[in-house]
Amino acid sequence: xxxxxxxxxxxxxxxxxxxxxxxxxxxxxxxxxxxxxxxxxxxxxxxxxxxxxxxxxxxxxxxxxxxxxxxxxxxxxxxxxxxxxxxxxxxxxxxxxxxxxxxxxxxxxxxxxx
Amino acid sequence: xxxxxxxxxxxxxxxxxxxxxxxxxxxxxxxxxxxxxxxxxxxxxxxxxxxxxxxxxxxxxxxxxxxxxxxxxxxxxxxxxxxxxxxxxxxxxxxxxxxxxxxxxxxxxx
Numbered sequence: 001x002x003x004x005x006x007x008x009x010x011x012x013x014x015x016x017x018x019x020x021x022x023x024x025x026x027x028x029x030x031x032x033x034x035x036x037x038x039x040x041x042x043x044x045x046x047x048x049x050x051x052x053x054x055x056x057x058x059x060x061x062x063x064x065x066x067x068x069x070x071x072x073x074x075x076x077x078x079x080x081x082x083x084x085x086x087x088x089x090x091x092x093x094x095x096x097x098x099x100x101x102x103x104x105x106x107x108x109x110x111x112x113x114x
Numbered sequence: 115x116x117x118x119x120x121x122x123x124x125x126x127x128x129x130x131x132x133x134x135x136x137x138x139x140x141x142x143x144x145x146x147x148x149x150x151x152x153x154x155x156x157x158x159x160x161x162x163x164x165x166x167x168x169x170x171x172x173x174x175x176x177x178x179x180x181x182x183x184x185x186x187x188x189x190x191x192x193x194x195x196x197x198x199x200x201x202x203x204x205x206x207x208x209x210x211x212x213x214x215x216x217x218x219x220x221x222x223x224x
Contacts, residue, residue: 107154
């Protein structure tokens with residue numbers, strides 16, 4: 001595609017509900033990143049994939065957060081038993097050569113947990 | 115722990131003014147310093163700086179890095195209302211992650 005595509009753009013979840021956020025990277029991009037951006041803050045790193053391999057998941061805040069990229073293209077970030085503090089914009093980025101410095105960001109998914 | 119601090123956190127100017135946004139960093143394994151513009155939600159890439167003292171320029175925007183004093187500045191001359199956005203500074207170190215600052219919210223009034 002022309003850019004990184006994320007869906008849904010907005011998600012409202014009741015506390016305790018599970019959610020799944022999708023990221024469709026730029027075609028051919030090897031690397032994929034997930035960031036969490038709370039209101040008024042800069043994005044914070046969650047996890048990184050190179051193809052289907054999750055090489056760094058040290059930024060995931062708890063074991064309720066899980067990400068996968070089974071075929072090395074589309075990725076899904078899953079949050080189980082959502083809590084109010086999970087409310088944020090979740091940004092996905094992809095890059096061609098594995099360097100985060102050349103990453104292109106998607107529009108993000110705004111998650112609101114009520 | 116790597117840290118990026120931006121100042122000011124918010125800035126309001128009039129069209130035509132020149133602004134300077136600041137970014138300081140503390141890192142253990144510096145590789146690059148990046149600037150992004152964030153309108154709505156998606157950050158868009160502006161500059162990547164790796165060497166001290168070399169100015170990067172794109173139209174009315176320019177940026178420079180000082181690796182000795184560990185800071186960078188982003189200048190915008192002759193500001194326009196379309197420059198209103200959050201400007202994010204990030205440093206890229208070892209591995210794959212970018213560490214972002216809180217951002218500077220710039221508002222340009224007509």
